[in-house]
Amino acid sequence: MNPSLVQQRCRPVSGAPLADADAAALLAQVPGWQRVRTPAGQSAIERHYAFADFHRSMGFANAVAYLCNREDHHPDLALSYGGCTVRFNTHSVGGLSVNDFICAALVDALLPA
Template sequence: MKIETMSKLSEETIAEKLKSLEGWEYTDNCLATTFEFKNFKEAFTLMTRIAFECEEMQHHPDWTNVYNQLEIRLNTHDAGGVTEKDFQLAEIIENLVSEQP
């Protein structure tokens, strides 16, 4: 699913949309969250699944992984901030996390 570049969302719109994304916050011009898993294998498995979705969307997170923790930051560099594309990817990530055994 390729999504075209979109316009930067206002802070008010971002705040409203964040109400439906538990555990995510708007910070430093990005949507950000941290997930903690039982071990490195679970964290890396989820990263791999997310990577396939990111490639499909042509939209890639800034992320770091240390052992069982995965920190994710989303923004649309072309738009200079958070767009609908970032919320779409955040929702995909949430769905993948919820499918984890």
């Protein structure tokens, strides 16, 4: 049995991005995330988190930065007064890799269910 995404850690990846079917199966394991396209046209996953104020949004963004730096897999963050949008894709493969879904699960685990 494969460990859940939150139990895994990111590893260096290269080669081709995940096949659509593999990406869809992993996306099903991170509810609330959706597939999007980056400005460069690459496939990515993204989720918006809403907060009551800027202080909470900033605290969340800092926690995401710490966690993703530990994993050496860095997202694009869009921070606002009442929220933070997190987007992952893997530049080394030009699209999605398992690392994107691992980090999405780890980010979700920062907040209560």
